[in-house]
Amino acid sequence: MFQPKTDEEIVNIKIDDEIFNLKMEEGIVNSKTDEEIINSSNYNFTLDIETLLNNPPTTRSVMRRGECYIPRPQNYFMLYRRNKAAEMKSEFAGLRSSEITKQIGTMWRNETKEVKDLFYVLARLARKRHSVEYPNYKYSSRLAEKRHSVEYGNYKYSLGNKEKKNYINLIKYLYEYLLYFIIFLIIIIGCYNCLHKKQPFT
Structure with missing residues (x-):
């Protein structure tokens, strides 16, 4: 058709x-x-x-x-x-x-x-x-048929193809941000430990 x-x-x-x-x-x-x-x-x-x-x-x-x-x-x-x-x-x-x-x-x-x-x-x-x-x-529109459901806690969202793509991109962005934050935190902790190890005893 x-x-x-x-x-x-x-x-x-x-x-x-x-x-x-x-x-x-x-x-x-x-x-x-x-x-x-x-x-x-x-x-x-x-x-x-x-x-x-x-x-x-x-x-x-x-x-x-x-x-x-x-x-x-x-x-x-x-x-x-x-x-x-x-x-x-x-x-x-x-x-x-x-x-x-x-x-x-x-x-x-x-x-x-x-x-x-x-x-x-x-x-x-x-x-x-x-x-x-x-x-x-x-x-029934084709858009409605292609919508996807996303659940978060007690809430349920219905997403179309474009919204689903944006949602996936947001998740990827948050995941990368979290990964960079963890790496940054590990570096800070490592530097902090190194500085304290080099301090002379009194």
Whole structure:
């Protein structure tokens, strides 16, 4: 399943979603039903609509997490990317997924308003279908899934990957500081003992 790779992609998707929500609230997109909009479209889909609306069963996330894992509902870019990737399969042969996503992202930004509105509507249909197939689905961010717990006394902290890295670096720093302090203390004690041994008896 497609996951945005950069902050710019995430921001662009959020902005487009907000614009689409405003359009839907104002009734700008279309007064037709979603099905009528799709059926009356002249857009040349490579994948048939039924295949496109259903979450692909062989995504890396599903295969990695097992059959019980419920995939996220597809957004407009996931749908557009899947269709474009199928359309340009030969052109994209040998490219990494991230490079394919980057190229298709450029294509999306250059698409007409009509094409974008079409995929916004497809995304809404995909969400409806997803809610029927998985009525108990609750979104859980990947960041939350990757958080780690750290216990200290009676307190328990939940750390993300970045926080975990900072925590480990802090522990390393404290360990080195303690090690240098012990070495310094040994040197001071040694010097003190040497000075007292050299003093003459009275």
